[in-house]
Amino acid sequence: MKGYKDAKSEGSSAPAIRCLGVKKYFQAVHAVDGVDLEVMSGECFGLLGPNGAGKTTLVEILEGLTPVDAGTVEVLGYLWGTGDDHALRDRIAVQLQETQLADKLTVEETLRLFRSFFSRGHTVDQIIALGNLEEKRRERVHKLSGGTKQRLALACALVSDPELLFLDEPTTGLDPQARAKVWEAVEGFKLAGGTVMLTTHYMEEAARLCNRVAIMDHGRFLAVGTPAELVASLGIREIIEFRLNGEVAPVLFTSLPGVKSVERKNEAYVLKAVSIDAMLPALLSVIESQQARLEHLITRQVTLEDVFMSMTGGALNDER
């Protein structure tokens, strides 16, 4: 783990990634349409957005795989294409969406091969332990389950003990258990001081792993901040949903303390509020005064998903 510490002490003041006015068009599609971004060393930064938002294109630009149409991209203090891309690739690691590793090689052989490309890193034994792959060591790739394949892909990225790790939808399509294992590995890397840039369309993933998140749609950043900041930016903290036996005019709820909006969704009422401390007792008394009876009530805290929906008008997992 010593590599991480060196990297951190060297670059803790400088940003690991710095982008200015990055644009990438594919014919008429504005995949990335003017993005500014700064990711600090040791930070885990998440790109949150639906499919087709431009997350992958942006990440591949940062990885030096896709050239930009406009703007500048600086990674670990180096601009892609200015002489020594090779040296930069030695310091970063990448996990692409949907890469299929060679079917006929075993887990160990695959890791050996990837390790051989880098000038430094873990031994194969270390990385097998790190990726929790001991049991599958001699198994051929095509026999692995989806979760194990994903862990192997992550291990291939971590094999060089990189300073900066790019993960493009690392847990898409995995069951909750497999997802948790991937998260543990990423958290281990963060803990050791590594910088992470990840894309996801899972809100829980972003909330759990990321220090800061950018919400991206149609090639643009709609908002950037810590998950808490983004949630706070909505101006509400709680969502209360309830059903009544009896009719009460929604307008009667709008004046309750802390309530920002009231909606009628089929049978149910949906209130968005700053807090529920003062509001809930007041709500109950209004219901009582209208001779209605509360049948069902749920309160939940606002999440990144709500932030996303309020900004884009669509859900994160919507297919485009």
Added chain:
Amino acid sequence: MKDKIMHPLIELTIARFKETVREPEVLFWVFVFPILLAVALGIAFRERSEDKLRIAIETSPRSVEISKLLLMDKDIEPVVLDAKEAGEQLRKGKVDLIIGPDKDVGPQEGETFPNKLVFSYDQTRPNSEIARMASQDAIERGLGRKDMVSISDNRVVTPGSRYIDFLIPGLIGMNLMGSGMWGVGFGVVLARTRKLLKRLAATPMRRSHYLLGFMLSRMIFLVPEVAVLVVLGWIIFNVKVFGSIPDLVIVSVLGSMTFAGLGLLVAARSKTIEAASGWMNFIMMPMYILSGSFFSYERFPAFAIPIIRALPLTALNDALRAVMSDGRPLYSIWLELTVLTAWWVISFGVALKTFKWQ
């Protein structure tokens, strides 16, 4: 060995080699199929010492007499058939020649033998030509022709000049072409469709190492690939290598490189396996036919010969035959070696320039 990570080029070569040998289909096409082909063709075209010339005699009052005359040549097997059946058997290649009476001039009064016969045969079939000459000889001799010179046959079968001696180097050449092109081309296109190429491009791996790894693993594979046909030809058919083994190795390596380069060129931009297969077949099909793997390209018209000789498989087959069958030294086949090298350099160079990693 276990934990010592070697140079990426070596690791890439080993990985590629393992991938190849773990593909059972590859082993079949590279090892089993050429052996089956060699055995099948070797048997079909073995020396025809015990095969007789089958000659049909159309039914006529004289047919028995003609067949007696023909029987004096022990290489001839005469059969008496009616005209329809004889024609049928000639078409099917069951008989080599039909001897019939001349329909216009019937047998004359008082004649001992018709002085006119009609020989029907297909002049593109070598056996028919032989049958024609043998029949004429047998009939004329039987009727009392005196030979001016007495000729006794001394039949020699020289290893090195039989069909199987021609075939084995041709099969080696064809095999090197097939496995070079499919092996490299498919491997690369598959890696591209699986986005593995892109993943590798994101590592500090030298891109030339990746492509060279394919070439080197081909080199390792080449040894058993060539050896299996050489050894088999030697054991079953007594096909000897008259030239030096190092020369054979050099020619094989060069040939293999050339086709690996062509495979890479096909794979440089192909996005799907289907597209790559189409191009492979487009390139290989003409050479299967033209380049003299199964029969000599000298049979094609003279104007086409220089073009055919410029094809890489022709150059490889000619070079292999020069070394294996004729025992010629390398400098005598400089032209073929130059043709191969030129194909290799051009295809590899263009492939590197146009190669798409994503």
